[in-house]
Amino acid sequence: MKPLSSPILDEKLKEHVLIQYLSRFTTVSEEDAHILLENLDVRSFKKGDILLREGQISPWCYFVLKGCVRQYYLVDGEEKTTNFFTEGTPINLYEGFYKNAPAKYYLVCLEDSYLSVGPPEDTSHPLATKFEPVCRLSSQEESSKYQEMLAMYMIHSPEERYLNLLKTRPDLIERVPQYYLASYLGVTPETLSRIRKRIMSK
């Protein structure tokens, strides 16, 4: 397991991102928020830090408070980027925690990041029962989101996928190196470069 850096105590940051996220599924009282933040383990990671390697069985779950985490599979020695987790996104390692199965992919910090780290299910937690439905709602939303992402990927051409990314996640195009985006869109860097050129001249 990777060494984790020292915990962080920037309450404002946590409040803005995590509490705001939970508020989408329930009403979070001042008091609840306080208890939550007290018990939260927030840690800072450096660009390039590896959260998870292929083959590892990780007991951790993450929530991105700040920064960006890239997911990739290693096939024939080549990195295939499949996801970017940014601010306000949960990273659930279902296989590791529930099925005790080794991960098939890597998780790496693309930027210096603040992540909240913890086991997905802490029944001893003072708010565990209250937040059970919140976890369900969050999971349902995640499930629905990924179903739609899959469908959108299946339906569209690489050029359409790039235009889609421009609309839905314009920040990614700014902060992520283009050859990672290319992989994420399912094309080579050369092709993405040409797609961009094609679009510009319109």
Add this chain to the structure above:
Amino acid sequence: MKPLSSPILDEKLKEHVLIQYLSRFTTVSEEDAHILLENLDVRSFKKGDILLREGQISPWCYFVLKGCVRQYYLVDGEEKTTNFFTEGTPINLYEGFYKNAPAKYYLVCLEDSYLSVGPPEDTSHPLATKFEPVCRLSSQEESSKYQEMLAMYMIHSPEERYLNLLKTRPDLIERVPQYYLASYLGVTPETLSRIRKRIMSK
């Protein structure tokens, strides 16, 4: 809304599929199973029956007891098949129920099917509280499943995706017309035909 046919009372069928599914997430007592099946609304559908049309706001959730439901998007007048739901699979219409948003896709029965139909969240249900964690676990599994499906789709070529389908869901290749499979794999029917030919001669 489509007219639903009359309810079914084949207890054995229900037990085999739904209770078995729930047992993956909790221990279901004889008594629980009985209460569940009593309250279950199972309905029969004919091949071609439409469960959901683009633009509809559906309050229903489904669980496939028997048969197959195809999901597709309509783009430029063309059907793009994005999923096949078969025995033991939940069909959650998150957008419709939680976000009150119109569906972007269609759901059609590919075969005569038995589906359990119901709202996803019936708090008055006698087992609602007990099954809250089950719903969460199920959603988490679904979420993880679709994340992996998306990654696998992104990573592999059409030929690899077909070989993958042969391994993971060989039943689909038997029961689903090839031009639907082609769409699902992201290629034209002609290309799938050639992929199969290529594979045969090895």
Add this chain to the structure above:
DNA sequence: TTTCTTTCTTGACGAAAATCAATGAAATTG
């Protein structure tokens, strides 16, 4: 700054898939 490395762009060529068109096979219907 200069150098070195990394990332992006461009061109030439080959491979794979889409498209168009025709034919054959299989299923459905009267």
Add this chain to the structure above:
DNA sequence: CAATTTCATTGATTTTCGTCAAGAAAGAAA
């Protein structure tokens, strides 16, 4: 059953993308 429709295959051609290779641009480090 034949007639019709639907679906699968095959061939010829075009389009798109991948691969290889060479530079250009942009950052990072000395």
